[in-house]
Amino acid sequence: MPDWKIPEDLILDAETLNQISRIIDLQSEWLRNRASSMYVDPLMIELKVRALDSRSLSDIFIESWHPPMEMERLTPEKLKESIEYWKQLPPIEERLKGLPVPPSAELELTSMDALLRSGLLSEKTFDEVLQMFWKELKDRSKVGKERYWSFILADTYKETILRAYITSFLVSYGYATLEMEPMKEDVFLIPFEEERRPVEKKRSFSMPISIDYETWKTMREGKQIE
Amino acid sequence: MLFFKRHRQPGVKGWELKKELGNNYMDLIKVLNSQLEKLDLQVKTISEETELSKKSSEQQLDKARFIITTKSPSSIAETKTSGWRIDDVAALTVTVACIISRQGKMPRGEIEKILKDKFPEWKVKSNLDKFVKIGYLRQDENNLLYLDWRSYIEIDRERLLKLILSEGLTAALAPT
Numbered sequence: 305m306p307d308w309k310i311p312e313d314l315i316l317d318a319e320t321l322n323q324i325s326r327i328i329d330l331q332s333e334w335l336r337n338r339a340s341s342m343y344v345d346p347l348m349i350e351l352k353v354r355a356l357d358s359r360s361l362s363d364i365f366i367e368s369w370h371p372p373m374e375m376e377r378l379t380p381e382k383l384k385e386s387i388e389y390w391k392q393l394p395p396i397e398e399r400l401k402g403l404p405v406p407p408s409a410e411l412e413l414t415s416m417d418a419l420l421r422s423g424l425l426s427e428k429t430f431d432e433v434l435q436m437f438w439k440e441l442k443d444r445s446k447v448g449k450e451r452y453w454s455f456i457l458a459d460t461y462k463e464t465i466l467r468a469y470i471t472s473f474l475v476s477y478g479y480a481t482l483e484m485e486p487m488k489e490d491v492f493l494i495p496f497e498e499e500r501r502p503v504e505k506k507r508s509f510s511m512p513i514s515i516d517y518e519t520w521k522t523m524r525e526g527k528q529i530e
Numbered sequence: 531m532l533f534f535k536r537h538r539q540p541g542v543k544g545w546e547l548k549k550e551l552g553n554n555y556m557d558l559i560k561v562l563n564s565q566l567e568k569l570d571l572q573v574k575t576i577s578e579e580t581e582l583s584k585k586s587s588e589q590q591l592d593k594a595r596f597i598i599t600t601k602s603p604s605s606i607a608e609t610k611t612s613g614w615r616i617d618d619v620a621a622l623t624v625t626v627a628c629i630i631s632r633q634g635k636m637p638r639g640e641i642e643k644i645l646k647d648k649f650p651e652w653k654v655k656s657n658l659d660k661f662v663k664i665g666y667l668r669q670d671e672n673n674l675l676y677l678d679w680r681s682y683i684e685i686d687r688e689r690l691l692k693l694i695l696s697e698g699l700t701a702a703l704a705p706t
């Protein structure tokens with residue numbers, strides 16, 4: 305320690321210690337593997353399998369094989385359900401007739417300007433709005449997470465849509481993440497303390513959440529009861 | 531529930547069992563296991579990639595897949611006509627054994643090289659693709675092959691290695 309003159313010395317020593325501990329960790333993993341009953345010299349296995357014919361290899365496989373048990377048949381309940389479905393299904397010609405006429409105006413992508421004009425966004429910059437939402441989410445999720453619907457729910461349907469829209473950017477831009485609890489069929493928002501760069505494309509996924517008027521109304525009524 | 535397939539995969543997730551049977555579903559699985567034993571069957575539990583240990587957490591169990599398999603391999607020794615060609619089974623055995631001996635991963639090119647010693651190239655490639663597709667193997671973006679859920683569920687890996695190692699010895703000791 306008396307030899308440490310400048311902070312860089314300390315950093316270098318710490319870095320060296322870190323690398324040494326990593327080597328020891330890898331060596332320990334290697335030793336554990338060699339000591340396990342599954343350890344076999346790869347070359348030995350390669351030589352053995354090259355020497356064996358297909359018949360012997362297949363016999364070996366069968367002797368160590370535990371095939372899963374599966375049932376591939378329809379249940380009486382499923383059959384009953386499908387018969388009901390068939391009975392109630394209108395002929396295809398009728399179904400095609402019933403389809404709504406496509407609207408004459410073509411759908412187009414919205415822009416920031418359009419959102420500002422329609423009043424969905426205020427004059428504040430989008431970034432400011434995002435920061436405001438981020439702060440609100442952090443404040444509201446004291447236990448680490450906040451129920452998605454509680455966060456986006458507002459007094460009007462229009463405002464709820466706007467909050468959901470901004471919230472989607474919070475997640476996409478790495479300010480928060482979504483967590484789904486399949487048991488409760490509930491979605492939670494978890495804010496990050498620091499902005500995180502969006503994860504690699506292959507690891508990210510989309511989670512569509514429907515916010516139709518009926519759902520909003522039900523949620524709103526539920527909140528008022530609470 | 532345990533017998534039916536979902537999206538081409540057999541078995542059921544822990545959280546689905548919990549939803550149907552309640553929080554003490556693991557106790558019921560234990561009872562079921564003791565009953566299945568009489569039929570030479572067992573419930574096996576795996577996470578997405580590996581077999582779960584007995585001390586797994588509740589969260590791990592919820593995400594795990596529960597599948598019924600045969601308990602002893604000998605009882606199905608005669609069922610050799612399960613739709614597989616003998617060459618395909620041999621290729622799978624070689625691949626699984628080599629991957630285990632290389633600590634769980636191996637470049638696809640090296641496996642192909644070993645298999646091409648006895649099988650035509652097109653057969654080797656189609657076999658490996660098939661093993662990946664049905665869940666015996668997993669391949670990453672660097673073309674490394676790993677064992678996948680089906681290998682962990684179906685194959686007694688330790689026994690497989692022992693049998694391969696002892697096979698040569700048996701042949702050498704056999705009377706001529």
